[in-house]
Amino acid sequence: MSTDIDTIEIRTSDDDEGPVVVRTNRRTYNYRVVMVRGDVVLDMRGRCSAGQKVLACLIIRLALAETFCDNFGFLALDEPTTNLDVDNIRSLALSLVRIIENRREQSNFQLLIITHDEEFVELFGRANLIDDFYRVSKDHMGYSKVSKYRIQDLDAH
Incomplete structure (x- = not known):
């Protein structure tokens, strides 16, 4: 089996x-x-496994959003690749790419992904869905700073 x-x-x-x-x-x-x-x-x-639990949770949340929210406009995922192996990370990225493509004509759709997994971010860049990403860091005074980067510069940071 x-x-x-x-x-x-x-x-x-x-x-x-x-x-x-x-x-x-x-x-x-x-x-x-x-x-x-x-x-x-x-x-x-x-x-x-922990990875299967993460995927099941994401699938259920997406299904509930699709079912109960007419043209839901905002989807936030916080560390969605936690406990996932490489194959499941790619599969998740591919599924999110399909959602983005299906929602492309919907003017209010936004996807926010909070992640430390730069390879996951690169998958969206390879799909030509994003040009830029944002990185939150601390400045020399300890304050949070948000910086915008080009996706092709991801390897440089």
Whole structure:
């Protein structure tokens, strides 16, 4: 059996036992995230790597944004490559490139990526999606300074 996850799903208690009704007559659900490998469905809790957890979290957040936010305009990712191996970093970058390309005509779409992974930033430059990036550093007085750089100068810093 492959160690890759084919799909992930959010399953509610309704899938197994029916909804849980509380005293206020509001419907609530217990949910769990499951991974599907071939024909096998397994709870992700306790069975996946840190990188798989990061990817699952990103996928779920993107799916929720797409589902509940009509033409969501701003997406912020803070250190999205944490715990990912090189292949999954490339896969994440490719997925984000597709999102950017699909949203190109949407005037209010912005993507903010906070990362220390310069190779990840370079992947967006190679896709010709960005010309510049910003770096936050400290000046000689200890104050934060934001500097703009050209993507082709990334190796020089």
